[in-house]
Amino acid sequence: MSILLVIGTFEALFLTILVVAMKNKTKADLFLGLIFLVVGLTIGLAYLQYYNMHNGFPMPWALNISFIFMFLHGPALWYYIKSLSARGLRFKPVYLLHFLPFLVFFAIQYRDFIILDPSEKIRIVLSESFKTGNFYKIAVRCIGLSTISYYLWALKLVSEHRRNLKQYFSRIDDKDLNWLRILIIASLITYGINHLLFNLDLVFQFASFKKLMMLSYGFGSIYILVMGFFGLRQSNVFIRPDNKYPGLNQEKLSTGSDPILSDSDESFASSLIEYMENRQPYLNPEITRAGLASQLKVQPDYLSGILNGYLNLNFFDFINGFRIDEFKEQVIDEKNCHLSIMGIAYNCGFNSKAAFYRAFHKKENISPGDYIKGLAEK
Numbered sequence: 001m002s003i004l005l006v007i008g009t010f011e012a013l014f015l016t017i018l019v020v021a022m023k024n025k026t027k028a029d030l031f032l033g034l035i036f037l038v039v040g041l042t043i044g045l046a047y048l049q050y051y052n053m054h055n056g057f058p059m060p061w062a063l064n065i066s067f068i069f070m071f072l073h074g075p076a077l078w079y080y081i082k083s084l085s086a087r088g089l090r091f092k093p094v095y096l097l098h099f100l101p102f103l104v105f106f107a108i109q110y111r112d113f114i115i116l117d118p119s120e121k122i123r124i125v126l127s128e129s130f131k132t133g134n135f136y137k138i139a140v141r142c143i144g145l146s147t148i149s150y151y152l153w154a155l156k157l158v159s160e161h162r163r164n165l166k167q168y169f170s171r172i173d174d175k176d177l178n179w180l181r182i183l184i185i186a187s188l189i190t191y192g193i194n195h196l197l198f199n200l201d202l203v204f205q206f207a208s209f210k211k212l213m214m215l216s217y218g219f220g221s222i223y224i225l226v227m228g229f230f231g232l233r234q235s236n237v238f239i240r241p242d243n244k245y246p247g248l249n250q251e252k253l254s255t256g257s258d259p260i261l262s263d264s265d266e267s268f269a270s271s272l273i274e275y276m277e278n279r280q281p282y283l284n285p286e287i288t289r290a291g292l293a294s295q296l297k298v299q300p301d302y303l304s305g306i307l308n309g310y311l312n313l314n315f316f317d318f319i320n321g322f323r324i325d326e327f328k329e330q331v332i333d334e335k336n337c338h339l340s341i342m343g344i345a346y347n348c349g350f351n352s353k354a355a356f357y358r359a360f361h362k363k364e365n366i367s368p369g370d371y372i373k374g375l376a377e378k
Contacts, residue, residue, distance in 0.1 A: 002214075005047040008221025011228050012040025031080035038076050039224050042069040046217040053125070053210060060118040063125050066217070068109055070143045071102035074150025077187065081157045081180065101146055105139055128209050137202055144195030151188045158184065166316035167304055168289045170282065173352045183227060190223040269310045272296065272303075282322040285351040289315045320359040323349045327360070331372060341368050 019025075019033035045066035052059055075098035112135065113121065130136050158180045165172045194216040201207055207215075281287055281295060292315075293300040307313050313321070326348040330336050336344055342353055345368075350356040360368050 002047060002050050004218050004221045005043055005050065005214075008217075008224045009040050009044040009047060011221075012036045012043065012224045015224070015228050016040060026083070028080060028083040031076065031083050035073075035076045035080055036224070036227075038069060038072045039220065042066050042073070043217050043220050043224070045069065046213055046220075049125075050210070050214060057118070057122050060121050061114075063121050064109070064113055064130065066213075067139065067143065068102065068106050071105060071146055072099070073187075073191075074147050075099060075102075077154050077183070078150055078157075081154050081161070084161065084180070101142065105142070108135060131205075131209055140198045140202060144191070144199060147191040148188065148195060151184050151191065154180075154184050154187075163314075166314040168315060170287050170316060170319035170349070171285060171352065171355055172316065173355045186223055186226050190219050193219055265306060265310060268298075269306050272306060276322050280322075280326070282319045282326070283347075283349045285349050287319060287349070292319075317359075317362075319349070320355075321363060324360055324363050327368070328371075332375065341372065 013036075015036040016033045019029055019036065022029065043066075045062055048059055048062035049064070049066060052063060057063075078098060079095075113124070113130070116124075124130055161180075162172065197207075197212060197216060201212055275296065276282065279295075281292055284291075289303060290300050293303045296303065304315065307315060307318050311318065323345075327344055327350075330344050330347060331341075336347075339347070342350075342356070345353075345356045350359075357368065360366075360371070364371060366374075
């Protein structure tokens with residue numbers, strides 16, 4: 001188990017360096033690095049405590065410190081997701097409140113334990129007398145409440161972020177959402193198990209603090225290894241183009257022209273449909289709200305108003321609806337008989353199998369394969 005802690009610590013530090021050293025860093029990247037750094041520091045301090053207990057306590061300063069840094073895990077994730085989902089995130093003094101639990105518990109631990117004579121600290125750790133104190137019991141419950149609450153909050157932020165992206169883009173599968181979901185779900189599982197073990201021990205006292213610490217931080221090491229594996233596979237987390245969200249930056253620019261046909265919203269909505277059918281801009285897999293608005297010579301917000309207010313659709317569903325209709329036309333065209341389902345889908349503007357199948361089922365309430373099978377039976 002100690003080897004696992006060492007591996008987890010170095011993996012976290014490696015990921016921190018990898019994120020910080022990559023080109024074209026954003027604020028979100030720095031906060032992602034902060035997540036890995038905090039987790040690595042927590043696991044590393046836990047290993048030092050284990051090392052102390054098996055080697056005559058050569059570093060008593062590292063005793064009973066690691067658990068305090070658990071209060072930083074939730075805020076680090078919150079900053080990361082907030083910086084991804086809030087364009088141009090700026091620091092506000094109120095954000096410092098996220099660090100208040102860490103500062104309060106660290107101050108109490110410093111007063112009651114850290115400044116003690118090394119021999120006294122060693123005695124307390126060996127006897128585990130701290131487990132019967134109110135500070136330990138309150139800290140265990142507060143750490144669980146804090147971390148789980150933050151990660152549930154993070155899921156809510158990701159859900160809102162996904163809805164917002166659909167107002168801007170016709171595809172969102174490459175916008176780090178899978179990475180965020182994996183990160184949060186793995187975190188909830190890890191912290192949920194650890195929180196359960198420590199709280200059960202408060203009631204039943206079934207394990208020593210040493211065993212609980214090794215088990216919980218062992219889970220933490222596995223967690224960081226999973227994060228590293230998926231993070232390295234998800235290339236747009238560690239290496240991405242210069243402009244992460246093309247189109248969002250364009251939203252601030254004025255196109256400077258009048259609507260294409262009429263001052264009437266109803267007339268514009270009709271001309272919009274006609275433009276989509278005739279010019280087929282949806283065939284471009286990278287079409288964005290800003291890009292389409294520029295073609296139509298209107299403001300992006302005006303286009304959104306028409307889509308949401310008159311057509312009751314966000315940009316994502318609006319574009320993919322035309323792509324699906326195009327797919328239904330092309331799939332019955334004999335010229336495309338040599339193409340696979342995804343071959344035709346790519347011709348229609350989709351560039352992800354998962355995105356195509358989800359969009360098709362949402363609109364037609366049937367899978368593409370069953371739809372084609374139904375055509376063959378007619």
